[in-house]
Amino acid sequence: MKAKKIPMRMCLGCQEMKPKKELLRIVKKAHSNDIQVDLTGKMSGRGCYICKNIDCLEKALKSKKIERALETSLTEDIIEQMRKEVSNE
Incomplete structure (x- = not known):
């Protein structure tokens, strides 16, 4: 049986x-x-990982x-939401 391919993505923090x-x-x-x-990884739109x-986020x-x-500037509430999601893991 053929092994399933695992999709790989690059982290913007640690590359x-x-x-x-x-x-x-x-x-x-x-x-x-x-x-x-x-959180699902399936939303439509321009994404980054x-x-x-x-440490990688900062x-x-x-x-x-x-x-x-993302070709846009980030607001403070979006940054806080990202920090919260990272610290929950």
Whole structure:
């Protein structure tokens, strides 16, 4: 039997390739420019991935990699929501 392929994605903080299920997805909705944390990994829109690690999140925020990947600026409440989701894991 053939082994199932595991989708890999790159974390914006540490720049490591990891399985998609281990990462947190951040999505910018296509028409509304609304930014959300995607817990299912299936929302439509432009997305980027970050480790469920506070150090990776802070590194990506400091270097503005998340803002560049989503092509928009982040509000303080979105940043707090991301920090909360990362610290829950």
